[in-house]
Structures are given as structure tokens and as C-alpha cells.
Amino acid sequence: xxxxxxxxxxxxxxxxxxxxxxxxxxxxxxxxxxxxxxxxxxxxxxxxxxxxxxxxxxxxxxxxxxxxxxxxxxxxxxxxxxxxxxxxxxxxxxxxxxxxxxxxxxxxxxxxxxxxxxxxxxxxxxxxxxxxxxxxxxxxxxxxxxxxxxxxxxxxxxxxxxxxxxxxxxxxxxxxxxxxxxxxxxxxxxxxxxxxxxxx
Amino acid sequence: xxxxxxxxxxxxxxxxxxxxxxxxxxxxxxxxxxxxxxxxxxxxxxxxxxxxxxxxxxxxxxxxxxxxxxxxxxxxxxxxxxxxxxxxxxxxxxxxxxxxxxxxxxxxxxxxxxxxxxxxxxxxxxxxxxxxxxxxxxxxxxxxxxxxxxxxxxxxxxxxxxxxxxxxxxxxxxxxxxxxxxxxxxxxxxxxxxxxxxxxxxxxxxxxxxxxxxxxxxxxxxxxxxxxxxxxxxxxxxxxxxxxxxxxxxxxxxxxxxxxxxxxxxxxxxxxxxxxxxxxxxxxxxxxxxxxxxxxxxxxxxxxxxxxxxxxxxxxxxxxxxxxxxxxxxxxxxxxxxxxxxxxxxxxxxxxxxxxxxxxxxxxxxxxxxxxxxxxxxxxxxxxxxxxxxxxxxxxxxxxxxxxxxxxxxxxxxxxxxxxxxxxxxxxxxxxxxxxx
Numbered sequence: 062x063x064x065x066x067x068x069x070x071x072x073x074x075x076x077x078x079x080x081x082x083x084x085x086x087x088x089x090x091x092x093x094x095x096x097x098x099x100x101x102x103x104x105x106x107x108x109x110x111x112x113x114x115x116x117x118x119x120x121x122x123x124x125x126x127x128x129x130x131x132x133x134x135x136x137x138x139x140x141x142x143x144x145x146x147x148x149x150x151x152x153x154x155x156x157x158x159x160x161x162x163x164x165x166x167x168x169x170x171x172x173x174x175x176x177x178x179x180x181x182x183x184x185x186x187x188x189x190x191x192x193x194x195x196x197x198x199x200x201x202x203x204x205x206x207x208x209x210x211x212x213x214x215x216x217x218x219x220x221x222x223x224x225x226x227x228x229x230x231x232x233x234x235x236x237x238x239x240x241x242x243x244x245x246x247x248x249x250x251x252x253x254x255x256x257x258x259x260x261x
Numbered sequence: 262x263x264x265x266x267x268x269x270x271x272x273x274x275x276x277x278x279x280x281x282x283x284x285x286x287x288x289x290x291x292x293x294x295x296x297x298x299x300x301x302x303x304x305x306x307x308x309x310x311x312x313x314x315x316x317x318x319x320x321x322x323x324x325x326x327x328x329x330x331x332x333x334x335x336x337x338x339x340x341x342x343x344x345x346x347x348x349x350x351x352x353x354x355x356x357x358x359x360x361x362x363x364x365x366x367x368x369x370x371x372x373x374x375x376x377x378x379x380x381x382x383x384x385x386x387x388x389x390x391x392x393x394x395x396x397x398x399x400x401x402x403x404x405x406x407x408x409x410x411x412x413x414x415x416x417x418x419x420x421x422x423x424x425x426x427x428x429x430x431x432x433x434x435x436x437x438x439x440x441x442x443x444x445x446x447x448x449x450x451x452x453x454x455x456x457x458x459x460x461x462x463x464x465x466x467x468x469x470x471x472x473x474x475x476x477x478x479x480x481x482x483x484x485x486x487x488x489x490x491x492x493x494x495x496x497x498x499x500x501x502x503x504x505x506x507x508x509x510x511x512x513x514x515x516x517x518x519x520x521x522x523x524x525x526x527x528x529x530x531x532x533x534x535x536x537x538x539x540x541x542x543x544x545x546x547x548x549x550x551x552x553x554x555x556x557x558x559x560x561x562x563x564x565x566x567x568x569x570x571x572x573x574x575x576x577x578x579x580x581x582x583x584x585x586x587x588x589x590x591x592x593x594x595x596x597x598x599x600x601x602x603x604x605x606x607x608x609x610x611x612x613x614x615x616x617x618x619x620x621x622x623x624x625x626x627x628x629x630x631x632x633x634x635x636x637x638x639x640x641x642x643x644x645x646x647x648x649x650x651x652x653x654x655x656x657x658x659x660x661x662x663x664x665x666x667x668x669x670x671x672x673x674x675x676x677x678x679x680x681x682x683x684x685x686x687x688x689x690x691x692x693x694x695x696x697x698x
Contacts, residue, residue, distance in 0.1 A: 087505070087506055090506050091395055091506040091507070091508065094395055094503060094506055095392075095395060098388060098391055098392060098395070101372070101388075102384065102388050104372070105368060105371055105372060105379060105384055106381075106384060108371050108372075108375065108377070108378070108379055109371075109378070109379045109380060109381045109383075109384050110378045110379075110380065110381070113367075113378050113379060113380030113383060114377075114378055115307060121614075121616070122614060122616075122617055124609065124610040124613045124614060126606050126609070126610065128606075134461075134464055134466050134467055135466065136466060143302055143303075144300075144302070145302060146299045146300050146302070147289060147299055148285075148289065149289060150286070150287025150288065150289060150290070151289070151290050152287055185292065185295060185297050186292060186293075186294040186295045186297065187294070189290050189292070191297075191300075193300070212286075213286060213287065214285060214286055214287055214289075222305055223305055223306060223307040223308065224305035224306065224307070224308060225305075225308075226307070226308070227308075227356060227358060227464075228307065228308075228358075229358055229454065230358060230363045230366070230367065230451050230454040231363075231450065231451035231452075231454035231455045233455070233467075233468075235582075236450065236455060236582075237603075238582070239586070239589075239603065239606035239607040239609065239610040240586075240607075240610035240611075240613075240614060240617065241582050241583065241586060241610075241617065247378060248307060248380075251304065251306075251307060252304050254302055254304070256302070
């Protein structure tokens with residue numbers, strides 16, 4: 062099926078002995094294109110790294126608008142609430158855990174701010190309680206973050222969790238973020254967490 | 262109990278009113294009664310890692326295979342099989358998000374801004390198909406690109422797009438390329454990714470608008486072959502320029518062409534150029550005159566469009582989030598009631614955070630400055646594209662056989678299947694006799 066003619070670089074339709082003017086032009090342009098591509102690739106190679114940039118939220122810019130829960134291409138979102146325990150006051154009345162003016166300081170669903178019950182409240186010692194985030198349940202709605210930041214120590218904050226994030230070339234939450242809190246960070250320092258102990 | 266709670270709440274409110282930003286309203290406790298240890302925060306690693314290297318290897322392998330299937334094996338069936346693989350791997354498995362089309366933006370931003378890091382894999386993904394195109398033609402579009410493969414697979418009853426419309430719409434891709442590069446180098450947005458019609462389908466998630474757009478493209482693709490590739494794809498626009506220079510090319514048995522036109526009707530992309538009609542050639546003088554006029558007009562068109570581009574720098578800058586925020590604040594100062602929901606959120610964010618609020622006006626000015634500098638170049642690019650198209654339209658070439666246009670052909674290998682010469686159905690001597698002198 063494949064005879065030699067098919068694979069000749071250029072069709073010798075012109076019938077002449079040497080390459081036609083058109084072929085010569087094509088060859089020269091091809092050479093130039095190769096050189097240009099090589100040059101561009103070489104120039105860019107000096108600006109490459111093994112890993113590139115990934116998306117992260119600057120918790121100090123975040124205004125807890127709630128768009129992280131709704132605008133991520135993933136459902137549930139790759140943005141989760143993380144807890145800087147060293148900053149936490151371990152309050153009995155946690156404004157991140159309880160609805161404003163709760164019926165009682167217990168784990169009743171009607172008292173909880175979190176729509177998915179992702180925060181686990183456990184007694185540590187009088188009068189302190191620990192609050193842990195169950196990431197599988199967290200949808201990144203930032204209701205707890207808002208409560209904690211407005212009335213508490215601000216130990217709860219949102220972060221893009223990279224085990225879930227698809228690292229889209231254009232993060233669709235970043236496009237929607239009203240505060241410009243989303244940044245591209247180097248992949249080897251992927252988190253912008255609050256608290257000193259969170260420094261890698 | 263109730264009283265303590267009320268007190269606590271009061272304390273909390275009082276703390277909130279002091280205006281301190283978060284920290285240390287309630288000093289972290291010293292745990293004395295228990296051996297409580299502070300849990301350490303987890304920082305899960307990124308999902309990728311080795312994957313990028315594997316992807317580049319798969320891309321290279323697929324490109325080699327595609328070139329072999331198109332040029333050597335000449336098998337539509339093989340191309341189709343590779344298409345299915347690409348849709349499955351690059352599409353549904355890798356979710357369309359390591360891709361040379363979007364890579365245009367990463368590469369141009371890396372070329373522009375020295376502090377922007379480009380992963381090696383992105384560099385490879387951008388350049389490998391270009392190199393392959395210079396050697397073998399558009400074998401990337403044929404069956405490696407999941408976007409192209411998906412559209413190729415849904416072609417049902419393609420209609421021939423009229424030449425004038427095809428030429429005009431073809432310019433859109435170059436316009437889109439210019440816009441994408443402009444917005445990438447100014448750090449405004451990655452529009453190609455943001456408005457990619459097929460990635461939401463591959464991910465089976467995304468906004469309703471984008472999913473609808475993807476469905477519309479696929480539906481349109483049943484009747485207009487590869488609408489995205491031909492009229493929008495910015496990477497396709499680059500490949501269309503490089504492909505005519507390729508070392509090898511798709512050829513439809515040129516020595517056995519009997520003018521049966523089967524290849525022409527089989528091509529859903531209008532890429533087959535028919536033979537020049539028999540008879541005396543039309544006079545060349547009008548074409549020459551048109552060529553001369555467009556050559557003279559070229560710098561004028563470019564200059565005019567550059568001027569237009571610089572005039573458009575304001576609206577173009579609105580794609581940048583900092584400008585959007587600054588404008589929302591400015592509008593909010595006039596009347597809060599008329600703000601859109603997004604602008605209201607931006608205004609709220611601005612008021613909530615003093616640090617960013619202070620920096621915003623300068624940032625927005627900075628961005629506007631950047632757009633003032635780059636927008637004329639975008640305009641000049643648009644002018645150049647229009648002028649070069651006008652010049653190309655005046656050129657004419659005599660063809661003695663049916664040929665695939667080297668730029669427009671996406672090497673889908675359909676015509677091989679239709680050509681009777683290819684199938685060995687023609688006695689070469691009959692073919693030779695049937696051929697025009």
C-alpha cells in the first residue's frame with residue numbers, strides 16, 4: 062500500500078531535477094522555525110523548575126465570602142478549613158462551632174454553625190474544648206472561619222488542600238474571589254497556614 | 262450556666278469591638294490537668310509528582326504513533342483507535358488539564374515575567390507538538406489532542422462552510438490567540454482555560470454555562486467539523502502556520518488521482534483543495550494589482566489597529582481582578598444599591614481588610630499601566646493577521662490533483678479511506694489514462 066512515492070518528502074510534481082523554488086523556500090522557513098523554536102525553548106528552559114506553581118489562599122486576605130464552597134470545579138471543594146491549634150483559645154463557647162445564641166452549649170445539630178457537622182468538639186479539661194475539622198465532611202463554606210475570625214482568635218482558616226486540588230491552570234475560585242486572596246505559590250512551599258508551628 | 266454563656270458572649274463581643282485582627286483575644290490555654298498535646302496541622306502533598314513525567318512520555322509516544330498511523334500506515338481505523346485512547350487518557354483520566362492549548366498562556370507569562378515559574382513538563386507539552394508539526398504536519402490535532410479527538414468523533418453530517426465564512430471565522434483563532442497572550446502576560450486571566458468548552462465535560466463538573474457551551478460545541482460539531490479547532494483554538498492557529506513547512510505531509514495518492522472528488526466530499530473540515538479548472542487561466546493583472554495594494558496597505562492596517570488596540574486598553578484591563586476590585590470600589594462610592602452581587606462582594610472584601618484596601622489603588626494603576634503598554638501590540642497583531650490574510654487571498658496556485666491544504670488539514674486520515682486509488686481499486690494504467698494531461 063505504501064509505495065516509495067508516498068513518503069518522498071516533497072512531491073516531484075514539478076518534474077525538475079533540483080528542488081523547486083517553493084521547496085527551497087519551504088526548507089529555509091522550516092529551518093528558521095526550528096531555530097526559533099529551539100531558541101525559545103532554550104530561553105524558557107532557564108525559567109523552568111521541576112515543579113511549577115500551585116494555588117493557595119492567603120488567610121490574611123480571605124474575607125470568608127463563601128465562594129470557595131461554590132466555585133471550585135470539585136464538589137465538594139478542594140478548599141477546606143484548617144485549624145492552627147496553637148492559636149486556638151479552646152473556648153467553651155466557640156464562635157466557630159456554635160450558632161449565634163445557641164440553645165445550649167452542646168453538640169446538638171441545632172446549635173452547630175457548620176452545615177455538615179464537620180467540626181468535632183471534644184472536652185479536654187475544664188474549661189477547655191478541642192475543635193477538630195473532619196476534612197472529608199468540610200465543604201469550605203467558611204462559616205466557622207467567619208465566626209472564629211470575627212469573634213475569636215482567628216485560628217481557623219481556609220487552605221487549598223493539595224491532595225484534592227486539581228491545580229487547574231486557571232483556578233475558578235481565584236477568578237471569583239472578591240478579595241484577591243488566591244495566589245500562585247511555589248509547589249515546594251504549598252501552604253500559607255496561620256500560626257508559627259505551621260511554618261515548614 | 263446561662264449567665265456564664267451570656268458573659269462569655271459579651272466578652273467575645275467586647276473583644277471583637279477592639280478591632281484587633283483575630284489573634285489572641287483569648288490567650289491559648291496552658292493545659293495542666295491533662296497531658297494534652299497540640300495536634301500538628303497536616304499538609305498533604307500535591308496529587309501530582311511523577312505524573313507529569315509520565316504524561317510527557319505518553320504525549321511523545323502518542324505523537325510518534327499518530328505520525329506513523331497517518332503517514333506510514335495510512336489507517337483511519339488506527340487514527341480512530343488512538344483518538345479514543347487520547348479522549349480516555351488526556352481527556353477523562355487527566356481531565357484535560359495538561360494541555361498545550363492552555364500552555365500558550367503559561368509559556369507567554371514565563372517569557373514575560375522572570376519570576377513566573379514554568380514546570381518542565383508544561384514546557385515539553387507546549388513544544389513537542391510544535392516540533393512534530395514541523396516534521397510530520399498536524400499529527401497532534403489528528404488524534405492526540407483530546408479536544409480535537411472528541412470533536413472528530415462526533416462528526417455526523419458535516420456541511421461545507423462557504424469559503425468566505427471559513428476564511429473570516431479562521432481569523433477568530435488568531436484574535437483569540439492574541440487576547441490570550443495579552444491577558445496572560447499582564448497577569449489578568451487565563452482565558453483559554455477559563456472558557457475551555459470541553460474540560461468541564463471531561464471532568465463532568467463545572468458551571469452550568471460552561472457545560473452548556475461544551476454541549477453546544479459538540480452539537481454544532483456534528484454538522485460543522487471541529488468548530489473549536491478551526492475557528493477558535495489558539496494552538497491550532499499556531500499549528501496552521503507551522504504545518505505548511507512540514508517535512509512530510511498528508512498526501513492523497515497524487516499519481517493516481519482521477520478527479521473522482523471522493524476525498525473532497527469525505528473531508529468534514531473543508532481542507533481538500535480541488536484541481537484548477539481546465540481552460541485558459543484567468544488574467545493575472547487584477548490579482549497583481551490587489552497584491553500590490555494590500556502590500557502597501559499592510560503597514561497602514563497594522564498601525565491603525567495598534568492605535569485601536571491602545572484605545573481598547575481600558576476595557577481590556579477589566580479582565581484583571583485588581584481592576585475589577587478597584588472599579589467595584591469606585592462604583593460603590595457612588596451608590597451601593599446599584600452594585601451587582603459580585604461587585605458588592607468585592608466592595609465588602611475591600612472594606613473588611615485594611616491592608617489590601619490601602620494597596621489596591623496603586624495595584625490597579627500598575628495594572629492599567631501594563632495594559633497601556635501591551636494593548637497596542639495586541640492591536641498590531643490583529644492588524645497583521647488581517648493584512649496577511651488579505652495578501653494570502655490574492656495568491657493563487659495551479660493544482661493538477663486534489664490536495665489537502667497543508668495548513669487546514671488535521672491529518673484525520675478520512676480521505677485515505679475514501680480514495681479508490683488508495684484501496685487498490687484502480688488499475689494504475691486506467692488511472693493514468695483517466696488522469697488529465
